[in-house]
Amino acid sequence: MTLTGGSRSGGRGVAADHVSLRRNNLSVVLRHVRDLGPRSRARIAADTGLNKATVSSLVAELVGRGLLREGPADSTRALGRPGQLVELDGTGVCGVGAEVNVDYLAVTALDLTGDTVSERRVPLDAAHLDPGTTLDRLAGLIREAVAAVDARGGQVAGVTLAVPGLVQGDTGELKLAPNLGWGEVPVIREMRERLGGPSYPLHVDNEANLAARAAYSELRKVEPVQDLVLLTGAVGVGGGMVSNGHLLRGGRGYSGEVGHMPVAPEGRTCGCGRTGCWETVVGLTALLHQATDGDDPVRDPSLDVERRLAEIIARAEAGEPRTLTALKDVGTWLGIGGAILVNILNPDVLVLGGYFAVLGPWLEEPLETAIRDRVIAPDGGGCRVVRSELGFTAAVRGGAQISLDQVFVDPTVIGRAGTGVAQ
Amino acid sequence: MTLTGGSRSGGRGVAADHVSLRRNNLSVVLRHVRDLGPRSRARIAADTGLNKATVSSLVAELVGRGLLREGPADSTRALGRPGQLVELDGTGVCGVGAEVNVDYLAVTALDLTGDTVSERRVPLDAAHLDPGTTLDRLAGLIREAVAAVDARGGQVAGVTLAVPGLVQGDTGELKLAPNLGWGEVPVIREMRERLGGPSYPLHVDNEANLAARAAYSELRKVEPVQDLVLLTGAVGVGGGMVSNGHLLRGGRGYSGEVGHMPVAPEGRTCGCGRTGCWETVVGLTALLHQATDGDDPVRDPSLDVERRLAEIIARAEAGEPRTLTALKDVGTWLGIGGAILVNILNPDVLVLGGYFAVLGPWLEEPLETAIRDRVIAPDGGGCRVVRSELGFTAAVRGGAQISLDQVFVDPTVIGRAGTGVAQ
Incomplete structure (x- = not known):
């Protein structure tokens, strides 16, 4: 619920006039077809409470704008003349x-x-x-x-x-x-x-x-998730947060600077100039420094990161001890910071993105243990850890x-x- | 903006019918008068875009329900017969x-x-x-x-x-x-x-x-704050968060457990059974244990907390070293955890509630220093620290x-x- 005084975009509320009512109803019909799939005008009218003549007019306008198009005939219709389905127009x-x-x-x-x-x-x-x-x-x-x-x-x-x-x-x-x-x-x-x-x-x-916006869409294809935290693992570590279906941005748009939570007071100097930031113990550089020597080609930023991570995976699968120890340490640190985020935000899902997703099979166990141990809500507040399947295309x-x-x-x-x- | 798929409360959107349109417009008029003060029906119509006959009907219904009442005559009106103002009805x-x-x-x-x-x-x-x-x-x-x-x-x-x-x-x-x-x-x-x-x-x-809900209303009386974090200082420490005018609750309603952020790994055992939780270094008990001996009456929970805090203030004002050291340490720890919250949420305002507000004059300097030093966004992301003036009535x-x-x-x-x- 928007609190007293409303939202930044003018939440005292604007009385609905006929232009905004029409725009609202165009949006309702377009989102209805997007979320529930192709359907007939009669079905849209029944589902939305709009009358059929209004729906026909709205659909005609959306077709004219290149947003909906006529789809196949309605095969679910047993009686009367077959209805025509409308669907999202992917071409326009x-x-x-x-x-x-x-x-x-x-x-x-x-x-x-x-x-x-x-x-x-x-x-x-x-x-x-x-x-x-x-x-x-x-x-x-x-x-x-x-x-x-x-x-x-x-x-x-x-x-x-x-x-x-x-x-x-x-x-x-x-x-x-x-x-x-x-x-x-x-x-x-x-x-x-x-x-x-x-x-x-x-x-x-x-x-x-x-990336959190993209993860939200992916997750909602299979379940009605409303609250998530996404962690992007790269050289830096970022956080994207969705709460009750809203992307959180903060007062000036600076929210999600999770990479700079001071969790490791004895840690290394960060790119930001401070000491002990979370990303100095969980960022890709931290992993590579712990797992490899200086001249190891997996450290070379001019090589594609997916190829470098494939090499790390090969070493982990071969049981290379230095690699495995580094992955376990990073997973534990990931859980220490992750537990802070889960205590504060109580997400349904903690989504691992970027390199955390690629190396998830080695990071998840220490991460989940840390969350179970350090989150006060029963059962980690119900938070599950999942790997993003969007790879480096999430953002x-x-x-x-x-x-x-x-x-x-x-x-x-x-x-x-x-x-x-x-x- | 609500993302794809909408909010928990059914964000696919419901098409506006005449009943919901009427209800929406009743809400618009009522909130308009609440937010902008007593005004005439003609003024409400001009401000909201509703026509005058509709506004008269809506006001009549709101008066009938005991939510608005006729106020004084409109003294701002220079010409024509004087209009009647309507105002919130505080009696009903x-x-x-x-x-x-x-x-x-x-x-x-x-x-x-x-x-x-x-x-x-x-x-x-x-x-x-x-x-x-x-x-x-x-x-x-x-x-x-x-x-x-x-x-x-x-x-x-x-x-x-x-x-x-x-x-x-x-x-x-x-x-x-x-x-x-x-x-x-x-x-x-x-x-x-x-x-x-x-x-x-x-x-x-x-x-x-x-308490965050109450602080939001208080702050909005003087400025259009949309993002805040409120910290309640008592034996435990809680966090309430408002983002873009929405109270954050998390997936299961467990958000804001800031008291249990693991910031002090070497710290005392917490009421939750874990070690190093933030409230073990900033909660009222932490302050009293550092500032007083075991038989000191300010530790007695059966005495009113305001009286006990008044005694702490008296000692601080008298320059009692143990009290001052304890206050400074608590302020610094408050800033260490506060910086985490500011990095994650980028609030416009960090509101000190409960005992933090009462002892704010001694806590704020070390707190603000820690935020300046530890928040990555320029100028602490624009976050100001303010003391709640609601005392223990905030919640x-x-x-x-x-x-x-x-x-x-x-x-x-x-x-x-x-x-x-x-x-």
């Missing part, structure tokens, strides 16, 4: 997510049904390049994705940039990304210039927030979904099919 | 909050305008009584508050119980309250029996959640407000004036 509208991370760039375009239209990931040692060069490279990948959407006659609903750092929500500026070595960068302005002032909206968000998928979310909230942001003009 | 409807804590019971009734109708707090060494006896005593205080509401011809909108422990949201059961020594207690059922099966709804919530005020919130969301839960029957 796409969201794009684009990520800068410490050792790769990635871009994904998803259509309205969530299918992948375009996906690229390239290794890049971004920590040793200047921001301008890295953004040039990312802009190139975004242009390729937009071209792929154009080539199928689609419209880009928006592009969301994922960055491993502090993003100020209201201005869209990156304030600090210690592991990239970036200070303040006006990423939206920089990217808008590189893309030639595009007509679609651009947003920027923390990569862990976006870009979440970015594409955030770009599409606005279409589901207000379908009128998309112009009628063929015009390509947002209304 | 009250919410009640009732708290069991380790060393006191408290009950408050607030009317719809937030004014206090009834308030009681009595010291009680609840940790050494059985739950039944304590609930008997609390039921007596609730009956007094209800009688005070009855005596002025009012209606009780609901009673919310505050407990210092884990509350399962969906069943309303207390699962565990280590500092009370209570295990599973079906508090709603027990209290409903003691109150003779009352017609008003009963709820139970964690005391820190309710009961929040409980009363939660009981009233439902009336503002759906004014039709209150029957028409005089009938006393919810519709």
Whole structure:
């Protein structure tokens, strides 16, 4: 429940007039078909309480905007003339997510049904390049994705940039990304210039927030999860949190800086300059330093991280003691910090992302033990640990979904099919 | 923004029909008058976009239900016949909050305008009584508050119980309250029996959640805060969190167990049986053990906590070294755990409640230093530390407000004036 005084977006409540009522009902019908699958106009009317004439008019408008389309005949109908099902139109509208991370760039375009239209990931040692060069490279990948959407006659609903750092929500500026070595960068302005002032909206968000957004969608395909914490394991460690179906961002958009919880007072110096941050004992660098020598090629950030992790897995499967000890220590530290998050947030699910997901089989047991031991709520508060299956595409998928979310909230942001003009 | 699939309460969205539209508009008008003060029907119509005839009908219904009343003539009106202002009716409807804590019971009734109708707090060494006896005593205080509401011809909108422990949201059961020594207690059922099966709804919530609810209302009187963390300092330490105007509860309602963050691995054994929990270094017991000897009367839980704290303040003001050292240490530990919360949640405000508020002048400097040093976001993420001015009434005020919130969301839960029957 929104408390007294309402939400940041104006929660005193706006009385429903006929325009907002229509927009609300367009959104209800579009989300209904998305969540429950293809169905007839009569069924939508029965399910939503709207009258049939209104539903027909709403569906016609959504078809005109390229968001719904006529589907197959309704085979479940026993009597009378067969009804026509309507379904999400996957051809018209796409969201794009684009990520800068410490050792790769990635871009994904998803259509309205969530299918992948375009996906690229390239290794890049971004920590040793200047921001301008890295953004040039990312802009190139975004242009390729937009071209792929154009080539199928689609419209880009928006592009969301994922960055491993502090993003100020209201201005869209990156304030600090210690592991990239970036200070303040006006990423939206920089990217808008590189893309030639595009007509679609651009947003920027923390990569862990976006990965949590993507994990939420994945989990909800099989169960009605409402509260989750996602941990992104890379050189840095980020947290993305969904509570009661809402992404948590904090007052200025800086929430989820779990990598800098001071849990290891005797620990190593962090990229942020402090000592004892959680990521100094659970980040990928911590694992590699404990498990390998300095000249070991698995430490080389110019090599693809998946190949380097495959080598770690091979050593663990071969029973290499130094690797196994390092994995167990990282799993225990993961549980010490994880228990703090579970005590504070009581998520239904703790989702392991990034390298934590890849090495999950070795990390989970010490992690789960630490949570059982250190969380005060009975049975760890009911929290389960799961591995994300989205790999390193989680943040870009979440970015594409955030770009599409606005279409589901207000379908009128998309112009009628063929015009390509947002209304 | 609610993510794909919506909120726990059914976020796929319900299409607006005429009944729900009317209910929504009643809520809009009622909250409009609450938030912006007395105003004319014409002004309400202009502000909300509703037409004047609709506003007149909505106001008439809200007056009939005892929620609004005719106020003074509109003195701001220069031309034409004077308009009549409508204002919240403080006489009709009250919410009640009732708290069991380790060393006191408290009950408050607030009317719809937030004014206090009834308030009681009595010291009680609840940790050494059985739950039944304590609930008997609390039921007596609730009956007094209800009688005070009855005596002025009012209606009780609901009673919310505050407990210092884990509350399962969906069943309303207390699962565990280590500092009370209570295990599973079906508090709603027990209290409903003691109150003779009352017609008003009963709820139970964690005391820190309710204190956060109350702090949110207090802060919003002067600034548009949307994200806060409240810390309740008593024998135990609880956390209540509001994010983007929503109270965070977690998947099972167990969120905010900040007192059991494992921050002091070398620390004392906690009431929960674990070692090193945050409350073992910042709870009231930790302060008293460091600042006093065993036979010092300030340790006596049967004495009113405010009197005991007044003695601590007197010693600090007199410069007593042991007291000052203890306060500084507690402030530093408060900052170590506080920085974790600020890194994770990025609140606009960290609110000190309970004994932390009373001793705030001695705790704040080391606390703020620790936050500045340990929070990665620039300028502590913009988080300010403030002392709650609600004292030990925060949780009961929040409980009363939660009981009233439902009336503002759906004014039709209150029957028409005089009938006393919810519709």
